[in-house]
Amino acid sequence: MTNQNHRFPSRVGRSLAATALAAVAGVFAALPLQAADPVRLGLVAALSGPSAQSGEAITRGLTVAMDEINAAGGILGGRMIELIRRDDESSPPKGVIAARELIFKEEVAAFFGGIDSPVSLAIVPLANKSKVPFMGVWAAATPITRNNADPNYVFRVSAVDAIVDIKLLQYAHKTFGATKIGLMLINNPWGESNERGLLAADVDNDDVEIVGVEKFENNDVDMIPQLTRHKDKGADALVLVTNAPPGAQMMKSRDRMGWDVPVVSHWGISGGRFPELAGPTAGDAHFVQTYSFFGEQSETGKRVLAALVDKFDNIGGAEDVFSPVGTANAYDAMHLLAKAIDQAGSTDGDAIRTALESLGSHEGLIKTYDAPFSADNHDALNENDYIMVRFVGNQISPVE
16 A cells, blocks of 8 residues: 555644745845847857948947837846947958957947948858848948848848948039049949949949049059049049048048049048048048937937937037937837837747848838838838938038
């Protein structure tokens, strides 16, 4: 016969067990509750070197948005967002190393990219192979998002070269009456992306003709030979595609020639110390942006500007927001990505990708997004979201 005492403890035994359990429960109740693990998101950007200002601007936009989201309770039922940054030093190999570290060591759910198109282009295959969403917030090379991957894990809240190039040619003709355009392009994959885009845009634009294509290296300090060839061909405007340091050298070469030809530029010159490096003629270059903190602001714009003033000692107003495009794009990108993770109900890369492709409306800083991405389009911004600006001193001021 089975011993019943083994199956059903005595009243005394049950009392002692209950007392012990209550004591253990009391100990655990006295301990602080452990917060849910944060959702880790990454950033690969230029945090040092000539383009470090761009990385800082992006960080500020991501941080303001992240703080808003966390203050409202986070995502996925109360998990906070944590941002982990890595410096790519504007180097594609270092960018890939940084991305690998974020993906495989830090196990980020998704990550953002910086200003340099060559770096982002190098990261794209890794993001797609690893199935970790990669969100561009500045680099504009067309193949970053249009990379033929299926499925494609690369998204962007930024300008796209193929669309910007149409804008630059139209602006040169409309604003300066230019009909003969000379191209001054950095000799790297970003320059190549814009060369293809500008030549294609020229085919569809009967008002202008591209009369020459000149290239230069990142460390070139004398571009008078290239500019002289453009002048000899009758160029009455230049389209510039580069980042701040070589762009400043081109402006100084133009100044030394005494040539006041109009310059219409892509936005790379806004990611560094262009006014300081270029000197008095920095304001002669008109360039594209996606946002300006000057002028009448939406409620979102007022809130973001107030947060920037409150959070960063060197910002007292709109005039102090350097590289505003990096801050604005990053702010909207963080909110869109967080919304997608919440909608996915998961940090799984494929679930996030699917959610990004099916987001509804979102009232952002740059605009109100209505289904910003789809399976066929991973670029949230278009030609209607671009404005033209110029430097006035160190401030970026709209010109249209």
